[in-house]
Amino acid sequence: MNTPQPTAGSHVRIGALVPLSRPGWTEAGRHLLAGLELAAYEVNAAGGIGGRPLELVVRDTAADPERAEAAVDELAGLGVAALAGEYHSVVARAAATRAEALGLPFLCSSAVLDALTEQPADRVARLAPAQSHGWRIYADFLLDAGHRRIAVAAQPSVYWASGTRVLRDHLAPRGGTVVELDAPSLSPAAVCDELAGSGATALLLLAGHPEPALPAVRAVRRDRRLAEVLIGAPAGQPEFAEWAALPGGDGAAIPFLRYLPERLGPLGARVGKALRERLAAAPSFVAYEGYDAVTVLADVLRSHGADRTRTAAVWPTVAVEGTRGQIRFSRTPDSSVWQWAWAPVQVVDRDPAEPGRFRVLHTG
Known part of the structure; x- marks a missing residue:
């Protein structure tokens, strides 16, 4: 496929893939877009790309792989x-596969599925940690907290199935077991019944936000048989403000993975303040991922130009100071793409006494 390259004197364009409508996690999309836009604004305020303005061309993927492929085209x-x-990992996989086929550089900001492409890709890089890396850290947190029998309520998805496999493979040699509940066929009340009979001390919600994750949380919280059961959501659903607003603190004390350092450096603190102003809320780690993605691409474009054919050689030379540390890319055993190994990883939850505040429970 012959596609046009940017011409002298024109804007330098970066395509932005963002879930902005349902069934996508729209709050995640809003935070991601805020980070992308802030970085683009700052690039232009500093003179653009060799004097040419940087323009974001945004497309809503709506958590739909086919829609993402069409957007890439x-x-x-x-x-x-x-x-x-x-x-969304499944959407990012479709986009990455199509981008690689077209020779179009793609820096994936947030999706974690290990096999982002089926074959090793030269044009695709990623900022977020591979799922196997982050979810092993989450499994270590569960073990350290004394949980050996873990129930998972998962929707059908390559992403959720991959996460369950990572947990099982990491827990088993350490004396842990995973019990799978048939979540798609069970009502929230039936999930509680299955959980009560399973002997599990923790339930992980591997399910979409807000449905069906939130109804399951409400049901478990109100079942006296399950008062001591930990609810977890490693994919990060409780990061977003909707969970802080749940009645009775239902959205608190649900550990999830977050890709932030315990303390931000000067750049991260400055960007965090600017993101808070744009969002009128505390920025999630997804907003920082968006900012870092455009910052890295701007550096690549300044240094190597906008010729797509050069990108395969560029990724291993990147060394950019991001909001969460210096970003470099390498090949790792867990990933088919160029990978930042690794962004900082935390297990956090919302404080039941103050649901707007996060508690760091474990770092990896």
Whole structure:
């Protein structure tokens, strides 16, 4: 496929893939877009890319792989120099596969599925840790907290199935077991019944936000048989403000993975303040991922130009100070793409006494 390259004197365009409508996690999409836009604004305030303005061309993926593939085709036809973004792993996999086939550089900001492409990809890089890395850290947290029998309520998905496999493989040699509940066929009340009879001391919700995750939380919280059962959500659903607003503190004390350091450096603190102003809320780690994605791509474009054919050689030379540390890319055993190994990983939850505040429970 012959696609146009940016021309002298024109804007330098970056395509942005973001879930902005249902069934996508729209709050994640809003935070991701805020980070992408803030970084683009700052790039232009500093003179753009060799004096040419940087333009984001945003497309809503709506958590739909086919829609993402079509967006990649469209953006390639518009002559974007690279792609950035995407939150949902299955959607990012479709976008990455298509971008690689077209020779279009794609820096995935947030999706974690290990096999982001079926074959090793030269044009695709990723900021978020691979699922196997982050979820092993989460499994270590469960073990350290004394949980050996873990129930999972998972929706059918390559992503959730991969996460369950990571947990089982990591827990088993350490004396842990995973019990799978048939969540798709069970009502929230039936999930409680199955959980009560399972002997599990923790329930992990591997399910979409807000449905069906929130109804399951409410049901478990109100079942006296399950008062001592830990609810967990490693994929990060409780990061978003909707969980802080749940009645009775239902959204608190649900540990999840977050990709932030315990303390941000000067750049991260400055960006966090600017993101808070844009969002009128505390920025999630997803917003920092968006900012870092455009910052890295701007550095690549300044240093190497917008010629897509050069990208395969560029990724291993990147050394950019991001909001959460210095970003470099390498090949890792767990990933088929160029990978930042690794962004900082925390297990956190919302404080029951103050649901707007996060508690760091474990770091990896």
